[in-house]
Amino acid sequence: MTILSKDRIALQASATDRTDAIRKAGELLVKSGCVMPEYVEGMLTRETTMSTYLGSGVAIPHGVYENRDHVLQTGISVLQLAHGVEWDTDGELAYLVIGIAASGDEHVGVLANLAEAVEDDSVLRELIGTTDPDVILKHLSKERAGEA
Numbered sequence: 001m002t003i004l005s006k007d008r009i010a011l012q013a014s015a016t017d018r019t020d021a022i023r024k025a026g027e028l029l030v031k032s033g034c035v036m037p038e039y040v041e042g043m044l045t046r047e048t049t050m051s052t053y054l055g056s057g058v059a060i061p062h063g064v065y066e067n068r069d070h071v072l073q074t075g076i077s078v079l080q081l082a083h084g085v086e087w088d089t090d091g092e093l094a095y096l097v098i099g100i101a102a103s104g105d106e107h108v109g110v111l112a113n114l115a116e117a118v119e120d121d122s123v124l125r126e127l128i129g130t131t132d133p134d135v136i137l138k139h140l141s142k143e144r145a146g147e148a
Helices: 018-031 038-049 065-070 108-119 121-129 133-140
Strands: 009-013 053-055 075-086 093-101
Touching (some): 009 018, 009 133, 018 093, 075 133, 108 121, 121 133
Parallel strands (some): 009 075
Antiparallel strands (some): 075 093
16 A cells, blocks of 8 residues: 555645645545545644644644544545645744554554654755655655565
8 A cells, every 4th residue: 555646646736724634635535535524624623722733844743633534545535735734823834744544553663754854955846846746656665665
C-alpha cells in the first residue's frame, strides 16, 4: 500500500483561508479513496480545538478520534500553496498542507520524513517551490532505515 501517490499531490494550488486549505487537502484524500467525506469535517473540527501548524510553513491537518471509522485506508495528501495561507492568528503562513488519514501507524514513517524535511531548509524550500510531484514523493515517501 502506498501512503502517498501523485493523485494525492496538488502543486501550485491556492486556498482562500485555512478552512479552504483543509477542505482541499481532505478532498484529495476523499477522491483517492482514503477516507469518506465525513472525515474532512473531522479535520476541520480538530483544527478548532488544536492547531496542526508545525511551523516553517507546514501544517498537518488530520481527523479527530471519532472519525477513525471514516478512514478507508491510510494515506496522506500534499497541498502545496504557492502564496501560502494564514494558518493561525499570529500571521504565520502555511505553504505545505499535509492531510493525514491513518487507521494504524503506517503514517509514522512519513511524519518522520516530514520532520527531517522541515529541519532541512534546503529540502523544505524545494518542497514548497517544486512544480514536480516526484520531488514531493522523493522526500516524503522514501523508505526509512529499519522500517519493514
